[in-house]
Amino acid sequence: MSDANPARFITLEGGEGAGKSTQARRLSEALHARGIENIVTREPGGSPGAEDIRKLLVEGEPGRWTPEIETLLMFAARVDHVARTIRPALESGAWVICDRFTDSTYAYQGAARGADADFIRRIEEATIGDFRTDLTLILDVPVEEAFGRIESRAHAENRFEKFDCAFHERLRQYFRQLAQRESERCVLIDSRGETERVSQQIWRAVASRFNL
Ligand SMILES: Nc1ncnc2c1ncn2[C@@H]1O[C@H](COP(=O)(O)OP(=O)(O)O)[C@@H](O)[C@H]1O
Ligand SMILES: [Mg+2]
Known part of the structure; x- marks a missing residue:
């Protein structure tokens, strides 16, 4: 990959059932089709150690951990994921x-569970420093529509799906505000309706951001 178009780090965000995993795969295929080498990874997880930590986070009852312990576990997983998967891929030229x-x-x-944002910021700084995404796609869908999608999945994917509706509404509002606040880094994607229509919006956002 030339310096003119270095490997990029793109994340998908949004609540449960927003379509992140579906769209991550589709974006990967679209990049491959244009000859752009890339990998798809996920959090929590994405490296062997982080996948072990993931099990602690996604299994069990909603109240299993305080939000502060969850934060520490998330960053423990993340620092391993960045060091062992994300940075090596980017350095090899893969998006x-x-x-x-x-x-x-x-x-x-x-926002949804109540850990102090400054506490999170300090842990972020201590673990991954100033490592940031090049582009964050925020998939936005009404909570009821997302729940409909989740219910059609074979089994409850994780602990966070079991939190109540108000929790999921707080998540959605946080992500929508983030898209406004960090409009340089983030793009809000309307994730309602057809999968293909969502993919097209995502492709337009990626192609225009990186001049593809
Ligand atoms: N645009 C869409 N319309 C209808 N169903 C969808 C759409 N996108 C994803 N799905 C389905 O909804 C469920 C949740 O999607 P998924 O990509 O797993 O969401 P997330 O990773 O954000 O939780 C999956 O069963 C998926 O096949
Ligand atoms: Mg998913």
Whole structure:
């Protein structure tokens, strides 16, 4: 990859059932089709150690951890994921598409569960420093529509799906405000309706941001 178009780090954010995993795969295919080498990874997880930590986070009852402990576990997983998967891929020239990243910690453990944003910021600084995304796609869908999608999945994917409706509304509002606040880094994607229509919006956002 030339310096003119270096490998990029793109994340997908949004609540449960917003379509992140579906769209991460589709974006990867679209980049591959244009000859752009890339990997898809996810959080929490994305490296062997981080996947072990993921199990602590996504299994069990909603109240299993305080939001502060969750934050620490998330960043423990993240620092391993960045060091062992994300940075090596970017350094080899592959783009990285990541299903959730640090914004999810501010949204879930912070805005939705009540961990102090300054506490999260300090942990972020101590673990990944100033490592940031090149582009964050925020998939926005009404909570009821997302829940309809989740219910059609075979089994409850994780602990966070079991939190109440108000929790999911707080998440959605946080992500919508983030898109406004950090409009340089983030693009709000209307994730209602057809999968293909959502993919097209995402492709337009990626292509225009990186001159593809
Ligand atoms: N635009 C869409 N319309 C209808 N169903 C969708 C759409 N996007 C994803 N789905 C389905 O909804 C469920 C949740 O999507 P998923 O990509 O797993 O969301 P997330 O990773 O954000 O939780 C999956 O079963 C998926 O196949
Ligand atoms: Mg998913």
